[in-house]
Amino acid sequence: MTSRPYRSRIRQVVHATAFVLLASLSWSRPAAGSESLTVVSWGGSYARACQKAILTPFTAQTGIETRLESYNGGLAQIRAQVETGKVYWDLVDLEMADAARGCDEGLLEPVIAADLPPAPDGSPAVDDFLPDMLTECGVGMLFYSTVYAYNPTHLAGPKPTTIQDFFDLEKFPGRRGMRRSPLVNLEFALMADGVPVEQVYATLGTPGGVNRAFRKLDTIKEHIVWWEAGAQPPQMLADGEVVMSTAYNGRIFNAQVLENQPFVIVWDGQVLDHGVLSIVAGTPKLEAARKFLAFATRTESLVAVGRYISYSPARRSGTALITTHLETGVEMQPHMPTSPQNTARALHNNWEWWSDHGDEMNERFSAWLAR
Amino acid sequence: MSSKRPADGGVFALFGPQLRAVGLVLPLVAFIGLTFVAPLATMLSRSVYDPVVAAALPETLRLLQAWDGVHVPPEPVFETIARELRTARQERSLGRVATRINRVRGGLRSVLTRTARRVREAEGPAWRDTLVGIHAAWDDVQTWHAIRRAGERFTARHYLHALDLERRSDGHIAPRPDEYRVYVSLLWRTLVVSLSLTGLCLLLGYPVAYLIAHAPPQRANLLLLLVLVPFWTSLLVRTTAWIVLLQTQGVINSTLVALGLIADESRLAMIYNMTGTMVAMTHVLLPFMVLPLYAVMRTIPRLHMSAAASLGASTIQAFWRVYWPQTLPGVGAGSLLVFILAIGYYITPALVGGRSGQLISNMIAYHMQTSLNWGLAAAIGGLLLAFVLVLYLVYDRLVGIERMRLG
């Protein structure tokens, strides 16, 4: 007459399965190795370069063990560690906007600029670092760039050369890869729409400017394949999934020299950004962490990384020392985002604008995507 | 269950069986309390309670209580906020305060951080001029409204935000500008996708579960293994495998082209869209449907189908009237599981969803990990939770009604 037994049966099955799921979802936290220093970076070929160029030599010189972990950016994990008082990440390679924000929130240790090693020619660190590279809580390491690249084997006829070409479906039909984020894409759109480099952020600061950027993106919206991880664009280009894609220049470079992919980078309209190395506030290994920070920001260290993957050192003294690729002997200069021939139209990412408007832009971008 | 007998079984026996049972369950209850209930409660409280700004700018907020809201506040407010911003910077809580105020009105983060940096050297008494000199935004009434709004300890702001609504400065609740409305449509899409996935999983999983439940033991074990092996494989590996299969130059498209079924230029778009999301997620979630179904089907005697046949029912009648109703507890459990998992899934849609395959959980992840707007993330999560609970109750009722009609 009632269906009680059946309903309670459903509940039983649901509950039993839920418990199994709960158990399988149990998290694991990396053990806080008391003796070794944990350095957190971006993974992939970049992390490999850091390991070879910095971590291994550091251990050899100081005897301090290091451990490289990867993450996908953001402050969430650092904040959780600092707030619970269990800090097991010692140093983190951060995006500039996160470094500034982490500093304001007290998540990062202030940098003692005087501790940083001088350039090989003896000039002090404060002079050797490029402008804005020394900040309150972090030291700029390397410039990387978001560019677009194409695969000539899947793109017959004339080849694209400018950022306008990326948005030109008539001359270059086919699908494009873009990062699923408003970051950089809005800048690309405005530059392609004819906004001069120096006015991009001023234009974005007006509501009309943002609308203009989205309208430009609208013109290719149906032809965009969105990517999420840095490893995706080279793969999509190789597979012919897209005819061209925005990408981090180092990833394309690695595909070119290590996998012999015929990809071509279009440097026009590239958006430069730089990574920052910071010490997490409250680390129990502050002394060792400071040693590591000093070691990692030596000119030699930065140059070594730059000779594994095409990212430019943040020190003046480093630029000239980037010669050939350490694994293949390829000449590095043409591949560096800061080389003069690549910076004819290059935009520096304005992290302050993005930390003010990032959330808003992301919501608007999501709304735009969903439409 | 006599309590008159003398205790003879050690300490536990003194307390009687009920207490002993409580003692045995206690560790699990504590575990769930610590790892599930407490974090959930914390998150939900974050969606309505946020004391950071109120704690950092107490005097400013007190003075703003008396403010008319029409003109720029008087000099003492400027003096107070300059002092409190300076203190916040020294205590390194400025970032958190600025972030929160920035969420109410975009662009104020740099105003606040810059002001706090520069105000160190500044002196009174002309505080208003000093601040406006640092940034013109201090001369804007909206800035002060934003500070006052962010200073509320208890707020419905996050829930309004999660429903694409906002409170205007005059206190009215109104929809947000069209180009920023995203959460409701994503919620709606997530709901539709989850329901379709549940249906698809049921459609594909039911025959498989039937086969396994009624196969001879050895073959059943093999089939069950085939269902479980993908279940044990890394989610990323499985998702990547689908990319390899479904992409434009992928195995399926190339096979179709090679067979001459489609032209090389008109390869099918099966990934980075809703199709890709549906295919990959169905694969990921299928075991959650098959296992409960299998568990329930195993307990249904095959004799029932024979009995129905002997009573004159055709195979179809026997299935729908006798077999299917008895599997409803499994169908219900499997559907609930798949639906609840689907509604919170984000890795697969992020990887293969492309533009149209993004779900509400991707926004939660974004606010948890990138924007660190945990209040909003908690509010969206709270909405999802409420939604699932309502659905569970509705389902409970529905199954009950279904039963009564059949009986």
Place this chain on the structure above:
Amino acid sequence: MASTHNAHVEFEHVSKSYDGQIQVVRDLDLTVHEGEFLTLLGASGSGKTTCLMMLAGFEAPTSGTIRIRGRSVHDLPPRKRGIGVVFQNYALFPHMTVGGNLAFPLEVRGIDPQQRRERVRRALQLVRLEGLEDRRPTELSGGQQQRVAIARALGVEPSLVLMDEPLGALDRRLREEMQYEIRRIQRSLGVTVVYVTHDQQEAMVLSDRVAVFRRGRIEQVALPETLYEEPERPFVASFIGENNLLHGRVLSVEHDISRVEAGGQIVQAFQVGPCKPGDPVTLAIRPERVCLAPKPELYSNRFEADIQDITFLGDHLRLRVAVCGSTDFIIKIPNIVGHGAVLAGDRVQVGWTPIDCRALTPDEKE
């Protein structure tokens, strides 16, 4: 077996094998008459349930023909055979009420609700469960569930009802009660029933005829009394009731009486089936037909026997004696005045008439 005018079901050379090697049913012939209550009796694995399932249509014979009312049912699905089946463990649908279960066969036949309700009510009346329409099967006792299962099988008024160990799950008292109930219903409706059980007492109580199964074959089909009094095979003799089996060799045969040597003694026995001197035979003597201190003029078989032990069983005594090469020979004597003169270890005279001693062809070895 030729069809007769009142044959309801006929099995003709029916064999069944699931795996192609082991024959579950071997070359079986059987006729069930109209209105008859026929029981298939046998141990588990003897093929009786398989026969029932083939008749119901859930299994197909490997070879041979099954006919219902003269028509081969080879290509007839279960639902078209017009057979009611009562399953082991009832197979009531747990998600339906009692009324729902009973209405099910009517519903799938498209009978209108009005008539359905009336027939459900009548069916419940038949099995004396009036007023339980709205209960769930799980809320009923075992006996009540059994009645519902029977009522359901009878719901569409089949002329043939199959029952597969329907009382197996009930306790003894309830089983006995249900036996009479089943018999009553069968008689009142006049349906043909084919009933499967391993309980020989149940078979005796219920059946018009009993078919004794052994290893996929029928050993004997007969009235219950006939099976008891005139078993044709040693297996039947010992399966139905208690029997003493003695192994011997035929010395001579004269008319129906043969002289058999068993354990060094000469026994006169009623010869069942043809045989010649030297053939091995199995002698079957019922324990209650053996007499202590027999009068010579009545009992031509008289022997000395040593009493091994005596068991007091209320209405009778049970003696285990050593005689004619068997140390396990059972004698039952009624508990009446004047029997009590024997003790374990005594040597006594025992005797039986040749008519009560059947000489049977031995069973083939297992």
